[in-house]
Amino acid sequence: MKIPVIILGGFLGSGKTTLLLSLLKESKARGLTPGIVMNELGKKDVDGYILQEHAGANVEKLLDGCVCCSRKDELPRTLELLLARRPDVIYIELTGVANPEEIAKSLLEPALSGRLVLHYSITVLDAENVLEYGSRFSADKQLVRTLRRQLSSAGLIIVNKSDLVEPETLWRIEKMASRYNTDAEIVFTHYSKINLSPLLAGIAPQEQRTPALQRGSREINGMALKRINSAVSGHGATAVQEPESAHETSYSQVAAVTLTFPPGAADGVRPELLEGFFREWGDSLVRAKGHVRLAGRDGVQLVQYAGNRCNWEFSRYPGQPYVVFIGLNLDEKQLTDRWSALFYQP
């Protein structure tokens, strides 16, 4: 019996891990044993830690590179490791700059195709920022191409973070998404809350599985909003075909830098200084996340910077505080110097 695989793609900070956490909760409620491949650009597994904390699940981490290109060779072995633990379903959360098509292709290779089957490829969009990507990242053609591939290859497109935009923006996103993908179901939501039943339909604990795995019907409503206008794609919109490039690397100029707290920074950092630090880099800093100690507060906080917004959450992370910075053409030396100075401001 083939194990179903659900691929979670979408740009940095769009809400993939938030969706994965919901899927894990739902999987648990259904008595399913999930396996998870978590791929991160940075050297530290911020999301892997969050997942283990929330779900205690079977997580295999691939850090410091992208599983669709620089770490592609490691995916089969990682999946083998998970398969040995007999999961009922495997979730692969990609980095924000991965091309999901490459992962789907890997599943078709002879060593895996007899044991795994692609069940869904999902792309999550950040409604507040997705319409700006083309202009913001115009200098990085490879990245723009990858973002289009994320759209064109998806079976389901989740337009997330709808709480941060006007309905008009959602219309524009639907129109844009339909240009690249006329077939995908498009749903609108916030905090990646969707009806998961159709996604998990047909997936059962292995001993209860019927021979033919059925995919769910296409009724994956988001929370507050329904699909706006399913006729858009029927009014002259066509899927945009792009030429295949010979070497499909995906993330080009996007890179990650991981910085720890300097020695003697036991008192932590002031939150307003850290938020100011994130904003200082403008569009070149796309995403930051880590576990930090804040001045004047006990314990550790998980900090998430995405789409120019900063979120804080309590964390039980026991190790040395750090932040992973992900951006375009980040100047590592300048970043490190400014980072050190942050801890010694009056």
Ligand SMILES: Nc1nc2c(ncn2[C@@H]2O[C@H](COP(=O)(O)OP(=O)(O)OP(=O)(O)O)[C@@H](O)[C@H]2O)c(=O)[nH]1
């Ligand atoms: N306002 C708002 N925030 C959201 C929503 N969904 C997720 N977030 C927040 O956005 C941040 C990024 O969410 P993640 O789920 O970690 O995004 P991701 O796609 O996994 O991020 P990377 O893996 O780093 O690319 C977190 O602080 C989330 O709490 C949403 O619908 N609305």
